[in-house]
Amino acid sequence: MTRMIAWAGAAALLAAGTVTTSYAAALNDAQIAHIAYTAGNIDIAAAKQALAKSKNAKVRDFAQEMVRDHTAVNDKALALVKKLHVTPEDNPTSKSLMDGAAAAKKRLAALNGAAFDKAYAANEVAYHKTVNGALDKTLIPNAHNAELKSLLQTGLTLFREHQAHAEHLESALK
Amino acid sequence: MARFSIALAAGTGAMLLSLALSPTRATVAAPKTHTIVIDKLKFGPVPPGLHVGDTIQWLNKDLFRHTATARDGSFNVDLPAGARGVTKLTKAGTIAFFCRYHPGMTGQLVVSK
Numbered sequence A: 001m002t003r004m005i006a007w008a009g010a011a012a013l014l015a016a017g018t019v020t021t022s023y024a025a026a027l028n029d030a031q032i033a034h035i036a037y038t039a040g041n042i043d044i045a046a047a048k049q050a051l052a053k054s055k056n057a058k059v060r061d062f063a064q065e066m067v068r069d070h071t072a073v074n075d076k077a078l079a080l081v082k083k084l085h086v087t088p089e090d091n092p093t094s095k096s097l098m099d100g101a102a103a104a105k106k107r108l109a110a111l112n113g114a115a116f117d118k119a120y121a122a123n124e125v126a127y128h129k130t131v132n133g134a135l136d137k138t139l140i141p142n143a144h145n146a147e148l149k150s151l152l153q154t155g156l157t158l159f160r161e162h163q164a165h166a167e168h169l170e171s172a173l174k
Numbered sequence B: 001m002a003r004f005s006i007a008l009a010a011g012t013g014a015m016l017l018s019l020a021l022s023p024t025r026a027t028v029a030a031p032k033t034h035t036i037v038i039d040k041l042k043f044g045p046v047p048p049g050l051h052v053g054d055t056i057q058w059l060n061k062d063l064f065r066h067t068a069t070a071r072d073g074s075f076n077v078d079l080p081a082g083a084r085g086v087t088k089l090t091k092a093g094t095i096a097f098f099c100r101y102h103p104g105m106t107g108q109l110v111v112s113k
């Protein structure tokens, strides 16, 4: 339940709802790049925690995929911001994502075995949903640079695939 | 010399022509290699006219590692980013395939005899 609350908080910040529209409209490319990069890094860190704790082959396979895919996108993002001479800029959305991730990490750290595996899979489903919503409704529509927009679109396709894979994993662990 | 080469050319021409027109020749087509490109988390179009004995070359142009895995278990090709792999078609029929990492990536091979 805390997981849902943590990510729901991040989602509320990220969604292009009535409250956040003015903030979302004010996001610049440097902030958008920072949010996307942070979102990837959070998932890599979560996967590393899973690789350190889980002995389940399916969970480990999934976690390895998360590290591999998000590293590939983030390497591309770093190369792009360098090329565009943009310095990713910290912002409240990135902070909110980081806070949610810290809470999830702490909660998962207390679990072991099958309980950890299930909680990790459930968290991955919820987290990818949150980021998908942010990419789709806030980050992509507000990105100015065409190359950044295109990379975010690749990121969205990837996050959607990961969400589907996480859902399969979650039901396989039931 | 000139006359000989003309005769030879004519002879060869006639032989090639008879080979081309012969019905058995047309049915035993040489095996082909067909390429399926993977990019942006999608399998590209599957070429038409696949036959038993042909080879599929999977070309992963994407940033990400994928697999080309048959639902019936008949093949499972690991495709790291930038890599290529091959599948030899050994049976006729429709074979559905997917990526083990990205469940939305799917396609099917329609193979005739």
Ligand SMILES: [Cu+2]
Pocket (backbone or CB within 6 Å): B041, B065, B066, B067, B099, B100, B101, B102, B105
């Ligand atoms: Cu894939």
